[in-house]
Amino acid sequence: MELGKKTIQLDKRVDLLETIGLLVQLLRPRQWSKNLLVFGALAFSVDKMNIAGMKESVIAFLLFCCVSGCVYVLNDYVDRAVDRLHPDKMKRPLASGRLNPVVALIFGGVLLVCSLTAGFYQNLLFGLLLLAYFVMNVSYSLKLKHFVIMDIMIIASGFGMRAVGGGLVLETSFTSWFLLCVFFLSLFLAIGKRRHELLLLEHDKGSHRKVLMNYSEPLLNQLSGVVSAMTIMCYSLYTFLSSQSIYLMWTIPCVIYGMFRYLYLIHVLGKGGKPEALLYEDRGILACTVVYGITVVLILNLQL
Known part of the structure; x- marks a missing residue:
């Protein structure tokens, strides 16, 4: 019992x-x-x-x-x-x-x-x-x-x-440039995610997400190219026009590499469905993020 x-x-x-x-x-x-x-x-x-x-x-x-x-x-x-x-x-x-x-x-x-x-x-x-x-x-x-x-x-x-x-x-x-940069970067990731869903559910896309019926791969590719360019431009302007150190411009190549690396992952390797997972899974993205973070902290704290 x-x-x-x-x-x-x-x-x-x-x-x-x-x-x-x-x-x-x-x-x-x-x-x-x-x-x-x-x-x-x-x-x-x-x-x-x-x-x-x-x-x-x-x-x-x-x-x-x-x-x-x-x-x-x-x-x-x-x-x-x-x-x-x-x-x-x-x-x-x-x-x-x-x-x-x-x-x-x-x-x-x-x-x-x-x-x-x-x-x-x-x-x-x-x-x-x-x-x-x-x-x-x-x-x-x-x-x-x-x-x-x-x-x-x-x-x-x-x-x-x-x-x-x-x-x-x-x-x-x-500054408005930083907020625009965040918005365009987020838009870039969202487009990549939609593209991945579109290709993954190519023959049954409407049954899972109705909005996918209104998208096409060429359209999403074009939107991705436009938004990636806007992200890099807004971030570059932020580094030059913000009240922070002008030497933040040294981080621009890091941002460009990160964007290009992500484009490579979604267009060549077919990833992008889980942007948050790529931060941990892809060594290139992870290394870029770490280097960027360390560089920003050093520039701002050393008052360069």
Whole structure:
């Protein structure tokens, strides 16, 4: 009898741990690297590089991770039937049927309320930005993702809001050129992702994502070329016209290499479906990112 009770308790603990693991997976931790843009304000503000500034940026990063995770919860709930048709997304907790949809919604709702409350407590404008970010992404998940061009522009706007959020918590600001650079870079990544989906689901693209019916490979290739050029131009102008050190221009070749490397990955190797994964998987992109970060920190802190 006692052995039976212990077995039941053990099974409940295993089920609880499995549910917790699925809920964490639902938040897509691998995509939290996108929220590292929050630290952009800290990296380019020498006077804010202290314990207090780091603390504010870390909290903002975690809150963006939580709110974006809530968006993923809602998105996976809405698209769970369609995701079952995708070779990769069919493995997600809700699409695979391993997680109860009601449990997922309750978890997402509680996490959202707590995250927004913490955001408003940290900074009023930052809290409003988090709320706007969530509303925009919910609108995207429910309706706007079906509108050609607008879908990738909304994705890019989300990255820009992350960069602005990092500035709000530190009470600092970016130049318009930097924000434009972030927007165009985000647009570049979104186009690459759409191109990968288009080729992956070439013969069944409408069943998974309706907007893919309005895209073609030549169009996305052309858009990618335009946006990559705009990204490099905006970043170059930022290094020359910002109030930071003029020697930031030394990082321009690093940015150009990173852009060209990514173009090589999506056009030659057929990657680009998971931009956040390429940061860890491709040595060229990873090395470029590390070198760029070290160079920026050295230039700004040595007051070159």
